[in-house]
Amino acid sequence: MLPDTIKNFVARLFAGGRRGPERLSVDKHGIDRRQVSRHAIKVCEVLRQHGFEAYIVGGAVRDLIVGLQPKDFDVATNATPEQVKPLFRRARIIGRRFRLVHVVFGPEIIETSTFRAASSPNGEHTDEHGRILRDNEFGTHEEDAARRDFTLNALYYDPLTEEVIDFHRGVSDLQKRVVRMIGDPVQRYREDPVRMLRAVRFASKLSATIEPGTLEPIQRLAPLIENVPASRLFDETLKLLTCGHAMDCLRMLREVGLHHDLMPLLDVVFNVPDGEEFVDLGLARTDLRVRSGKPVSPSFLFAALLWKLVYQRWQALAAEGGHPTQTLLEAADSVLDEQSRKIAIQRRFIADIREIWFMQARFERVNAKAIWRMMEQPRFRAAVDFLQLRAEAREVDSVMAQWWMDLANAEPDERVPMIEAYQASQRDRAPAVRKRRRRKPRRKPQDVAGSTTE
Numbered sequence: 433m434l435p436d437t438i439k440n441f442v443a444r445l446f447a448g449g450r451r452g453p454e455r456l457s458v459d460k461h462g463i464d465r466r467q468v469s470r471h472a473i474k475v476c477e478v479l480r481q482h483g484f485e486a487y488i489v490g491g492a493v494r495d496l497i498v499g500l501q502p503k504d505f506d507v508a509t510n511a512t513p514e515q516v517k518p519l520f521r522r523a524r525i526i527g528r529r530f531r532l533v534h535v536v537f538g539p540e541i542i543e544t545s546t547f548r549a550a551s552s553p554n555g556e557h558t559d560e561h562g563r564i565l566r567d568n569e570f571g572t573h574e575e576d577a578a579r580r581d582f583t584l585n586a587l588y589y590d591p592l593t594e595e596v597i598d599f600h601r602g603v604s605d606l607q608k609r610v611v612r613m614i615g616d617p618v619q620r621y622r623e624d625p626v627r628m629l630r631a632v633r634f635a636s637k638l639s640a641t642i643e644p645g646t647l648e649p650i651q652r653l654a655p656l657i658e659n660v661p662a663s664r665l666f667d668e669t670l671k672l673l674t675c676g677h678a679m680d681c682l683r684m685l686r687e688v689g690l691h692h693d694l695m696p697l698l699d700v701v702f703n704v705p706d707g708e709e710f711v712d713l714g715l716a717r718t719d720l721r722v723r724s725g726k727p728v729s730p731s732f733l734f735a736a737l738l739w740k741l742v743y744q745r746w747q748a749l750a751a752e753g754g755h756p757t758q759t760l761l762e763a764a765d766s767v768l769d770e771q772s773r774k775i776a777i778q779r780r781f782i783a784d785i786r787e788i789w790f791m792q793a794r795f796e797r798v799n800a801k802a803i804w805r806m807m808e809q810p811r812f813r814a815a816v817d818f819l820q821l822r823a824e825a826r827e828v829d830s831v832m833a834q835w836w837m838d839l840a841n842a843e844p845d846e847r848v849p850m851i852e853a854y855q856a857s858q859r860d861r862a863p864a865v866r867k868r869r870r871r872k873p874r875r876k877p878q879d880v881a882g883s884t885t886e
Contacts, residue, residue: 455595455597456595457594460596463596465594468496469542471535471540472492472505472507474537475520475535475542476590478519479507479519482519484515485509486511487589487590488507488591489507489587490587492504492505493587493589494585497606498606506544506545507543507544507545508544508573510546511546512546513531513546517533520533520535532544547570547575548579549569549570549572549579550579577600578615580614581613581624581630582613582631583601583612584634584638586598586600610641611643613627617646618649625656625660626665628650628688629690632685632688633672635684636672636675636680637676654688654689657694661776662772663776665775665776666777669775673730673733674718676722676723677719678719679712679719682695695771701737705744706740706827710740710821713821713825714736715737729784731781731784731785734777734785738771739818742760742767743827746759746763746764757793760790760792761790764785768785784814788811791806791815792815792822795832795833803854816833816836820833839851
């Protein structure tokens, strides 16, 4: 535990020498309290009633200020997890690196964390690259703001007074659409290289620019991404792809050179014929669902992202005379193995991705029995959606793709006549096979009754 004098010095250093936060009223930040989760407000009220500080913090405040609907709400407080938990009927302490409390209200979870102190200045809990390995000391409100990554995330909303507490002029940066690091960008990126990915995500999501001092070190520090655990990289990649501006994120990743150590196959995919177009179509559908508040399938995302590379290898293997289904599986496994070396795609997602791809080989030539079996598969609807995407990219027949979509949407009693009609149309379209008449062998003279060779 650091002495308070050192802690305060570090906090002031990160804060750039500013004295005290700004307290902004509604007319300056524009948050409509009706858009705030009533459960998050309840958590703040209960903690205040018991003598603690409590604020809604981070991404929720950022999104409310720019007019977006937050996905979730977090609360920051000076109460310890052991002090928070008894105050709520359904609450549990979680976390190893840093303990916090999940307060449960039906399907909604309010993540409640204790103010955290700034990281140790002597590198006591960092690796040889400067990445923080242990960061679990409680601190003051000012220290908690100083240790957050960007100014637009170091914002605290008080739902009782409807004020925003702003230590680092984050509201001003938000209004100007600027992503700015708190403290020295090089040091902060070394502490946690994932912050480089977060800078790209926020800039894309908010249509913002990355402040020059925050942007400049990214390209030369990009190799630090290799030191981040693969499972965490997968989580961050998923956030990039589901922020509602996925293609913008991918393009910016390439611009700053972050994709080499995150998605090494991205350049290859974009260089495949129609590869970038296909990814653009797939991610545009995902962005539309995100903006409409609909759920997004990670399996479908990665299936779309890597498909053109799989398709190219599949066609090459099939051209060598391999069986269509077997060659598709071989192509899929080789691509997934290459990508998984950087990002630990969870096994359940890999299984779903393979199933979505595997069914593509079965859509064009199937009989009635096979159609019924396919409809029983858990990923059938996702595979049909993927077939529609391929049709939009002019890779398969759009009429055939629409028939499968109509079948997926049909009521159970409508499916039998649809399948029968489909089978009949397939028979009609099949080229007629002419039966060859066997010629009767010509009789030789000696075989004719009564004939003679004389």
